[in-house]
Amino acid sequence: xxxxxxxxxxxxxxxxxxxxxxxxxxxxxxxxxxxxxxxxxxxxxxxxxxxxxxxxxxxxxxxxxxxxxxxxxxxxxxxxxxxxxxxxxxxxxxxxxx
Numbered sequence: 001x002x003x004x005x006x007x008x009x010x011x012x013x014x015x016x017x018x019x020x021x022x023x024x025x026x027x028x029x030x031x032x033x034x035x036x037x038x039x040x041x042x043x044x045x046x047x048x049x050x051x052x053x054x055x056x057x058x059x060x061x062x063x064x065x066x067x068x069x070x071x072x073x074x075x076x077x078x079x080x081x082x083x084x085x086x087x088x089x090x091x092x093x094x095x096x097x098x
Contacts, residue, residue, distance in 0.1 A: 012079075030063045042070060047072060051098070055080045056084030061092055074098065 021027060038045065044067045050059050053073030063071055074087035075081050076098075084093045 021057065029058060031058050034058070035062060035065050035067060038062075044069060046070065049074070052076075053084055053093065054080050056080070056087040056091070056093065057092075059084065060087045063088055063091070 040050075046061070046068065047070045048062055048068035050056075050062075050071075050073045053059055055077045056073060059071045059073050062068060071088060073084055073091060073093040074096050075082075075084060075093065076096070078095055081093050081095045084091070
């Protein structure tokens with residue numbers, strides 16, 4: 001049984017599960033729904049901010065779709081930031097604890 005007093009280790013999480021998260025069909029469906037909602041406005045947004053950006057899959061998908069002029073992400077884990085920056089070097093990805 002996990003210790004309730006241990007904080008989540010998101011660095012370990014993204015190091016171990018980033019690839020499987022990318023292959024998750026539910027994730028792709030969520031991304032498609034969000035992109036569809038963004039497209040309803042008809043205009044490219046100036047900046048798309050992903051709070052809790054994880055390993056950058058949504059920002060990468062959004063960038064391929066061209067929904068924004070610039071992309072940014074906020075993520076708690078160092079490994080998530082590292083993976084995101086690798087996937088989308090043109091985005092501003094910051095490690096923050098909100």
